[in-house]
Amino acid sequence: MRTRGALSASGASVLLLALLVLVPIVVLLAAWQQEQWATWQHLLDTVLWRLVGNTLFLMVGVTAGVLLLGVSLAWCVATLEFPGRRWLQWALLLPMAMPAYVLAFVMVDLLDYAGPIQTFLRQWLPVLPDFSARHPLWVVITLSLVLYPYVYMLARLAFEAQGRAVLEQARILGDTASSAFFRVALPMARPGIAAGLALALMETLADFGAVSIFNFDTFTTAIYKSWYGLFNLQAAAQLASLLLLFVVVALWLERRGRSRARYSEIGGRQTLRSRPRLAWGVTLFAFAVLFLAFLLPVSRLLYWVIDNGLMQVDARFLNLIWRTFLLGTMAAVLVLTLAGWLAWVKRHQPSPSVSVAVRLATLGYALPGSVLAVGIMISFSAVESWLADLGVGIVLVSTLAALLLAYVVRFMAVGFGPVENALQQVRPSLVEAARTLGASSAEVGRRVYVPMMLPGLLTALLLVGIDVMKEMPATLLLRPFGWDTLAVRIYELTAEGEWQRAAAPALTLVLLGLIPVMVLTRRRSARLS
Missing domain, CATH: 1.10.3720.10 (MetI-like)
Structure with missing residues (x-):
């Protein structure tokens, strides 16, 4: 008592x-409460709107990237039989061990003008189009490759809980395979997908190392520069409070994604469907994602370590x-x-x-x-x-x-x-x-x-x-x-x-x-x- x-x-x-x-x-x-008009006027005239635009661009881009990779891979692993599925289903989680800033500097090295990719392309192409290693799109790709496991892990659990019976019922009622996915399976998995997406967006907003390496200014880099560059802690605090608005938006999206959620479980995991014509394509797609997000950067790091002693x-x-x-x-x-x-x-x-x-x-x-x-x-x-x-x-x-x-x-x-x-x-x-x-x-x-x-x-x-x-x-x-x-x-x-x-x-x-x-x-x- x-x-x-x-x-x-x-x-x-x-x-x-x-x-x-x-x-x-x-x-x-x-x-x-403390006026920082001079600092804010300077920010308005120089970088503030670029910070807002870059942050919104990251949120939208990473949302699209992690949903595309996470949901598609989760669906394939949960519902399809394909070569290598037994080891790919856990190997696809390995990018969670890769810090975003580590993958970022490996990507910049590979894509730089003197890097291996552009060097190879110059040998085979007479004219190489404009190719910037620090294009904003590479920031989105880097963060998406590192953060998709949040969506993949939770979406996979949701798809596996649905079982095969609910999809078969949709097919009996006249839905095609794609229609059954978008009208039945995807809405039922929305709570888990929304939770994983919220985690990925929060990590995106919190990222400092990757965006710094790509010279892509966001609120996190502006906070650091205000603190250590302008030596203005109050301006850094005000910028940090603005960043909280983006965090609130991410949390609101997660709550909205789960507000009307209803969980349904049809007897746990069922026998997985097999599509032989798509099997090898799924394997290549999953391995390509794993290669870009984990195997390639680890190999590059190992090469550098061995090359330097x-x-x-x-x-x-x-x-x-x-x-x-x-x-x-x-x-x-x-x-x-x-x-x-x-x-x-x-x-x-x-x-x-x-x-x-x-x-x-x-x-x-x-x-x-x-x-x-x-x-x-x-x-x-x-x-x-x-x-x-x-x-x-x-x-x-x-x-x-x-x-x-x-x-x-x-x-x-x-x-x-x-x-x-x-x-x-x-x-x-x-x-x-x-x-x-x-x-x-x-x-x-x-x-x-x-x-x-x-x-x-x-x-x-x-x-x-x-x-x-x-x-x-x-x-x-x-x-x-x-x-x-x-x-x-x-x-x-x-x-x-x-x-x-x-x-x-x-x-x-x-x-x-x-x-x-x-x-x-x-x-x-x-x-x-």
Whole structure:
């Protein structure tokens, strides 16, 4: 039994975590109280409308790209038999391990005037048309290749849940195969597709490394330039608040996509349909996407690493790996602890206020890292000034605490999902049976909760850890002096055009990112078997 006081204390702790997400947003909105007319006039005369146009172009282009790749591949894998389907169904998730900024600098190198593609074309074509390696279309293609697995994964689950019977009924009623797909299968899978699309759009809005490499100015690059170029933190905050409008639009699209959703499951997976004439075409299409999104960049990185000397690992590189791993571990353990507490309070002390607080606490994934960085920097600067007025000299800005706070707010949702699902696996009847047999609270936790929740806890730990290791904007803006990571080093080298020197840290990040992808694939295979 729990007392009202214990419930109030738990609810207050959850509300406090929710404030961690709300404070940066409130601080950004409050930045409009300070006039920055000269800065805004400069932005209006130079880049503001280009920033808005580029951001909208990215949103529309990536939406089309991830829907085309994700939905088509999910449909083929879920409903068709084709050569290589057994390994392609999990291999198509491998691009999730590829940071967008890594694929970006590989694409620029391959497509550049001195790169292998243009060099080859000049040998065979008498006249080579205008060919820019930094055309905006390549930005859209790069982000689409990296982000389509979000749509592919959720759409595939939705298509597999429909089964074959519902499509056969549509065919009996006179629909063609294509008509049955667009009128029956696609609307039924819309909730999962909308959720995956929202994730892809949020990652697009949060991207900083890829757009910087392509010299494609968006709000994230403008925030960085306002901060480090104009040294105007208030202007950066106002730009970050405008970026939130695009985030709100992405969230609204996701909610609208699922507002009238009705889930239907027809007996799980059925026998897959086989179309021999299309089989090899589907295989070539799936392999081409996998090749462009993962195999080609990994091969290029390996070539650079071997060409520059495979064993060139100095003390600085080892320190980069250590700091990257240390930050990922600290943030993952902290997020796992807080997410576990959120899930525990939500389950054992449910109330409307707790439910709202949990939703707010897990909303941080929708906030780009640059937005969080600006909000946290302003908040910590204000606290520093307040403490200084009281005679307390404490440094908070550009400290490890500020960086870890950004990670916690940004990736709380990533850790909360697996933890909550793992906690739901522990049925109350099992806990009651253990208590009836005389087990203490500590024994119930050690012998019931921990063993049953361990897979979900490990999944959350890996997902958060790898996301933190790959995160660039917040790390670049908030890192303490001397705390460079692999992602920061990649940015520094690619900003100078040192593609080959960036290959070793990039390949290391890709290999680290493969770990959670393999874990997710293995768990998915285990559930299907």
